[in-house]
Amino acid sequence: MERESTEYGQTSSLLLTRISPDISCDGERQQSSYFSSPATAVVVLSTLVAASGSYVFGSAVGYSSPAQSGIIDDLGLSLAEYAVFGSILTIGAMVGAVMSGKIADLMGRRGTMGFSDIFCLIGWLAIVFAKGSWWLNLGRLSLGYGIGLLSYVVPVYIAEITPKDLRGAFAAAIQLMSCCGVSVMYLVGTVISWRTLALIGTIPCMLQLLGLFIIPESPRWLAKKTRGNDCEAALQRLRGNNANISEEAAEIRDYTETLQRLSDSRMLELFSRKYTHSLIVGVGLMVLQQFGGVNAIVYYASAIFVSTGFSSGTGSIAMVVVKVPVTLLGVLLMDKTGRRPLLMVSAAGTCLGCFLIGLSFLLQDLQLWKDFSPIMALGGVLVFTGSFSLGMGGVPWVIMAEIFPMNVKAEAGSLVTVVNWFGTWIISYAFNFLMEWSSEGIFFIFSIICALTILFVAKLVPETKGRTLEEIQASMNSFRAK
Structure with missing residues (x-):
């Protein structure tokens, strides 16, 4: 293991020098505009579509509080039964989280978001039409599974498509959208019924599902799957038709190939x-x-x-x-x-x-x-x-x-x-x-x-x-x- 780590470190140092001549081996950043890129309309749209998943996440988390009294009164649940309904979301999310990485590698980032939306839609609709605690809990479990997948794949997708100088702000939009989802549920839930509130929860799921058809897949995932031409095509869409992507594409390709050998x-x-x-x-x-x-x-x-x-x-x-x-x-x-x-x-x-x-x-x-x-x-x-x-x-x-x-x-x-x-x-x-x-x-x-x-x-x-x-x-x- 010691020999493997040494060889890996030597390879990493050489790779670091090759792909990033403006960074020394101790990680110190030097002045450079390397791969600096503006936010194109495609990057903005792709980020918004992906971050819709975080809005779904926030809606699911924020739903249980304003819906509590209505569900208990209408379905005759005890406080203990409602506690199960609230907490089972976390159980579903843990199951989704366990599977999230492998599914995202198998289906791609877009495919995984679409797969998650299906479970979220099923969950919300089960809650809308629930006549008792069994369907209510099943819907909440399905919703939890979906947001468990989304909580992994959304930040990964956004980080992989955005330019380095904008990646932090764009990725931070995840928290903003989640915050908006919670806040809207809190505020709207005070004036409408719990079934209508659950129906409103389906809207961001459907919007994201439709948006996935028009945004590109992650170039880094495509490179990992050795789909070089598709990787460059996706990167070109993200950086703009007139952008020179040759160096960035080469860096992604070289790094991916090195990791696959290691x-x-x-x-x-x-x-x-x-x-x-x-x-x-x-x-x-x-x-x-x-x-x-x-x-x-x-x-x-x-x-x-x-x-x-x-x-x-x-x-x-x-x-x-x-x-x-x-x-x-x-x-x-x-x-x-x-x-x-x-x-x-x-x-x-x-x-x-x-x-x-x-x-x-x-x-x-x-x-x-x-x-x-x-x-x-x-x-x-x-x-x-x-x-x-x-x-x-x-x-x-x-x-x-x-x-x-x-x-x-x-x-x-x-x-x-x-x-x-x-x-x-x-x-x-x-x-x-x-x-x-x-x-x-x-x-x-x-x-x-x-x-x-x-x-x-x-x-x-x-x-x-x-x-x-x-x-x-x-x-x-x-x-x-x-």
Whole structure:
């Protein structure tokens, strides 16, 4: 294994020098316009179509809260039965995540998005026509499976088609669309029935399904499948008819051919030494994202407001008002500030938000500042929501799509996505028990985890702004081989 790693490192260093003469072996970026490309109409359209999948994701996550009272009243469900309906989405998503990488490699990025949309449509329609809990849960499970696939393939597709100088902002649109999906469900769900709300959930699925017929496949996936002519044709469409794509096409082809000679893309291969850094970064960011408390706050914000004596309706509306514009700000800053600064500022904000929520619960227990503690809780939730939307919500998915080479991207992406959904399930399931144990204690723990996120990013997460995917992967391989 040591000899294999050494040979891999030597090959990576040579490849790095060949494809990226403006980057030294320690990963330092030098001034260059190499492969700089504007955003063409095809890139914008392709990104919008792909990001529609993130809107589907947000709609599915945001549906259960506004629909709760209507479903319980109309179908006569108990609170426990509705809890099954809400949580089974996560189970379906984990199953989809396990299969996502292999399906995306087999069917292509476009094919996988279309395959996902079919399951999402089936899920929404099953909910629309449900007469009891069985069809309701089956629909929710199908919907979860579909968004489990989408949560992997959407960021990967966007990262593989966009120019390096715009990749961060375009990939960050994933979080913006997801945020819009959640917000629309929250707002619209207050004025229409749960069946109509589920019917509205089918619209982005159908729009994406139709849009997939007019956007190109990922050039990097085509290159991996040794479809060189199709790769160049797709790249030409994405970069514009008059763009010179010869160098970029050559880089993609050379890197793909080198990776195919080096390994055979097995799951065990992912855990070899040469991928350790990428795996630690990808998995670590997802673990820290989930165990920093996001789903505790998103799923149980109303309960938190009620526990602290604040109006749940006012608090929920305030969350929506904060979430959308801050997410848009994160999109605009992604390729200006870079990934690392955005992550560290975001983690610092979530740390402060959790600390304020925990402090408000502590003050209530001590019977101090009774009039001020509800306002502190609201402030903490809003600070956390805004800070998370700025970076920690979307940037880990962007980095996940950037740091793994094509030969292990399927296995790595599936693993990272499963870790994310498993963390979602753990926190959403255990949070109520943890609140009974210690309301302030659990939020202080979340705050500590957010603080550790800052250190993790500072020490281990690479800056990927302004680099092609091949440059990122080659420089990381070269760094690991030293």
